[in-house]
Amino acid sequence: MTILEKKMAALEGAEHAVAFSSGMGAVSAAVLSVVRAGDHIVCTSHPYSWTNKLMKRFLPRFGVEVTMVDGTDAANYKNAIKPNTKLLYLESPNSFTFELQDLAAVTAIAKAHNCRTIIDNSFASPLHQNPIKFGVDLVVHSCTKYIGGHSDVMGGVVCGSRDLINSIFNNEFMTLGAVMSPHDAWLFIRGLRTLPVRMERVAASTRKVVEYLEQHPKVEKVLFPFLPSNPQHELAHKQMSNNSGQFSILLKANTLAKADLFCDSLKHFLMAASWGGHESLMFPISAVYASENMKIDLPFNLVRFYIGLEDPEYLIQDLKQALAAL
Numbered sequence: 001m002t003i004l005e006k007k008m009a010a011l012e013g014a015e016h017a018v019a020f021s022s023g024m025g026a027v028s029a030a031v032l033s034v035v036r037a038g039d040h041i042v043c044t045s046h047p048y049s050w051t052n053k054l055m056k057r058f059l060p061r062f063g064v065e066v067t068m069v070d071g072t073d074a075a076n077y078k079n080a081i082k083p084n085t086k087l088l089y090l091e092s093p094n095s096f097t098f099e100l101q102d103l104a105a106v107t108a109i110a111k112a113h114n115c116r117t118i119i120d121n122s123f124a125s126p127l128h129q130n131p132i133k134f135g136v137d138l139v140v141h142s143c144t145k146y147i148g149g150h151s152d153v154m155g156g157v158v159c160g161s162r163d164l165i166n167s168i169f170n171n172e173f174m175t176l177g178a179v180m181s182p183h184d185a186w187l188f189i190r191g192l193r194t195l196p197v198r199m200e201r202v203a204a205s206t207r208k209v210v211e212y213l214e215q216h217p218k219v220e221k222v223l224f225p226f227l228p229s230n231p232q233h234e235l236a237h238k239q240m241s242n243n244s245g246q247f248s249i250l251l252k253a254n255t256l257a258k259a260d261l262f263c264d265s266l267k268h269f270l271m272a273a274s275w276g277g278h279e280s281l282m283f284p285i286s287a288v289y290a291s292e293n294m295k296i297d298l299p300f301n302l303v304r305f306y307i308g309l310e311d312p313e314y315l316i317q318d319l320k321q322a323l324a325a326l
């Protein structure tokens with residue numbers, strides 16, 4: 001575990017890191033290390049589903065108040081700050097909509113108001129974005145995704161200053177018990193050895209697939225910050241060195257049944273919630289639209305994709321036939 005922690009700290013340009021048995025173990029420990037009853041958090045909208053639950057359902061039970069803001073404008077963070085605000089929470093790009101927060105601007109606001117900052121950096125991976133450079137205090141990863149790279153091991157990590165990480169180690173890490181096993185740490189170290197080649201392949205294939213989808217008449221919109229047509233295109237290039245494998249599309253489908261038909265027609269994309277492994281996946285919002293368990297404020301025609309290591313042409317052919325079925 002120590003070797004993995006040293007490697008992750010080095011990749012993020014952090015002094016120190018502590019590894020957990022899941023990404024959510026890392027997110028929860030990092031957040032709980034900053035706040036206590038009576039405090040307030042400002043969090044970007046549409047974070048990872050279970051972070052959303054932590055913020056909206058769990059923390060309020062312990063007297064911690066959370067305001068969700070549209071993070072695409074840093075001023076929204078500033079305007080939501082109250083005298084008891086202790087934490088500005090970021091996830092950039094965020095889940096499902098892939099919106100960015102301006103890391104330099106939000107950390108400057110945090111420093112001026114004596115707040116800490118935490119970012120979930122899982123989507124970018126430590127190869128494509130290093131938030132500590134921009135002044136973020138704690139950087140969290142779900143290692144389950146890109147670091148492991150094969151969808152067969154779960155883990156998380158928090159990177160930051162020696163003082164903050166030591167405090168998390170001596171408090172939340174041991175007390176909450178989400179401790180990483182030695183065997184899992186070994187699998188993640190092995191994953192790191194191929195991370196650069198996997199990320200390069202994923203990034204290049206994703207650009208090809210996105211270009212195909214953007215010009216398709218049955219696709220209303222592609223949500224992907226690296227498209228020149230995306231309003232945050234410039235910011236993406238400023239704070240990230242490359243795109244990753246996730247994006248969403250809005251289908252030109254006016255009924256739930258049509259959105260389902262497209263998703264069911266895909267043959268080479270497994271329908272699953274995760275990403276970051278070798279195989280391409282998709283997650284349709286239409287599938288959870290009616291579920292009480294996953295109340296989600298996203299349109300039913302939104303489909304999230306993850307592009308894995310397959311030949312991009314093979315994936316494009318599959319998308320082509322599924323869109324033709326629409």
Ligand SMILES: *Cc1c(COP(=O)(O)O)cnc(C)c1O
Nearest residue numbers: 022023024048120122142144155
């Ligand atoms: C999957 C994910 C997590 C949680 O990771 P687990 O290892 O599955 O607990 C946290 N943040 C983001 C952005 C994720 O996609």
